[in-house]
Amino acid sequence: MKLDFDGIPVELGPLETSNLGNLLSTYLDCNKVIIVDENTHDACLEYLLLSFPALQNAEIMLLPAGEENKTMEVVFQVWSALLEYRIQRNDLILNLGGGLVTDLGGFVAATYKRGIDFIHIPTSLMAMVDAALGSKTGIDVNDVKNAVGTFTAPKAIFIDPTFLETLPAEDIFNGFAEMLKHALILDEPYWMRLKALNNDAELIASENILRSIQLKKEVVESDPHESGRRKLLNFGHTFGHGLESYFLSRKPIDHGHAVALGMIAEAYVSFKRKALSFEAYQEIEHVLIAIFPMPPIPEEAFEEVMNHMKNDKKNAGNSINFVLLKAPGSAEINAELSEKEIGEALLHLSLLARNSN
Ligand SMILES: NC(=O)c1ccc[n+]([C@@H]2O[C@H](COP(=O)([O-])OP(=O)(O)OC[C@H]3O[C@@H](n4cnc5c(N)ncnc54)[C@H](O)[C@@H]3O)[C@@H](O)[C@H]2O)c1
Known part of the structure; x- marks a missing residue:
């Protein structure tokens, strides 16, 4: 099932048969970074990597899980790691996770080198029906939810309900x-x-x-x-x-x-x-x-x-x-x-x- 969501392609269905493979082939010579949290690293990453061998060499950025980590400190660590890995403006970030990863990963991508391309692969129900849709990125500051963020659109969103099998x-x-x-x-x-x-x-x-x-x-x-x-x-x-x-x-x-x-x-x-x-x-x-x-x-x-x-x-x-x-x-x-x-x-x-x- 394919939809146009405010100009962004959204696909609902198994990843393997989606257009993700074609999209990745347009980033053939680019570095790819997959942002995950501890749980989506364990529960979701293997499925993605097995489905798309083109991602085998991707850099994996591991975030601590939990809303308390949707912070500037974590963003700073990811920016630093992106610099260390020499990620350039024409490279690609894939956000594989729930709303924490899509919000924070989207914010990182929107701001790093003034913005690099990113794709959302939401893995929680919250991210599939809400957080990954609508181009809002953000982080919390002190106790204020989503105090800082941007409106920045991903290149595409791939929603595969198979991921929900491991969601608590x-x-x-x-x-x-x-x-x-x-x-x-x-x-x-x-x-x-x-x-x-x-x-x-x-x-x-x-x-x-x-x-x-x-x-x-x-x-x-x-x-x-x-x-x-x-x-x-x-x-x-x-x-x-x-x-x-x-x-x-x-x-x-x-x-x-x-x-x-x-x-x-x-x-x-x-x-x-x-x-x-x-x-x-x-x-x-x-x-x-x-x-x-x-x-x-x-x-x-x-x-x-x-x-x-x-x-x-x-x-x-x-x-x-x-x-x-x-x-x-x-x-x-x-x-x-x-x-x-x-x-x-x-x-x-x-x-x-x-x-x-
Ligand atoms: N940008 C927006 O428009 C928007 C809209 C709604 C919510 N949000 C944000 O989304 C966040 C909440 O999203 P959430 O509920 O997905 O939180 P989350 O990303 O913290 O995920 C919830 C938990 O599920 C785990 N998880 C995710 N997918 C999994 C899977 N397939 N298998 C096993 N574990 C999995 C995560 O590691 C985490 O422990 C909040 O920060 C909220 O502000 C943003």
Whole structure:
């Protein structure tokens, strides 16, 4: 299955039969660098190298796994290693991994020697349905998620669901959070389908991955630089980033998990504003709580979460914006959040956590 995603070729299907071989042959005399993290080194690299002998001589750059490593220090080490290996501007980087590798590897490629070509081969569900798509690269600074980054397009994206066979269950659920988000903001029939799934195998079926790619494609193409409609994709992320940043220096929670908590909070505010019906809100909360554990959110945390939300790069001026949900499949951007609403929604999450533990 081939798609044009805002001018970038995206292929969904087995790597061996993809166009990757042809693309690599256009970089015949160039150095190739494969960026992996510890887990994709062990679980994914061999499959890639066996499929494409042209990559046997590639330099392998090994990143430490985990969000806490999406930092400038790691970027600096990769830049230094690229210099050491004499990687030139016409060479090629292949990012083989989850969102950490595609975000950080994309950032490295976008900035090294003012930008060299790169290809994404996402290996986590999160990266397949979200992180590798849309040309955003980035790293975290201190506790601020994606504080620094660029909009830079890869040459191509190759999505092979075979990689998901080794992905741990919690990481399947992380990607699932973004798929549920796509459904809730844009596509009610997709929401109905996702909430009725029975097991992981159904969840990672190619038709679901494809539907999420199509929905993200439609939104990104209508607003590549996030000046309007693309902000729909931020549903769950206003609270999600605040919570993720709060937990980063304590007991980190995954991005998808934080987005799921954020979706509960933002659906709650939407319901309190009478934009979303009680029944729809209850159903969304019920579906999300059944999948994602509720971490304790003590009341002392509220102020810090709020400060992180104020620091979010998605804000314009002093206001904190969020996506208002009107019904499954329908949402509105640029709704302004008051501090009172934030406090109420965090209290609601905190009570949900207390009741579920
Ligand atoms: N750029 C964007 O538009 C965008 C969108 C969404 C998320 N993100 C970013 O993506 C990141 C989260 O992505 P993620 O959940 O993929 O995180 P991740 O890259 O840390 O991967 C999660 C875990 O799965 C492991 N893994 C990945 N593929 C594997 C495989 N096939 N087999 C075994 N283990 C495997 C990784 O090593 C890691 O331990 C966050 O940093 C988030 O900010 C970016």
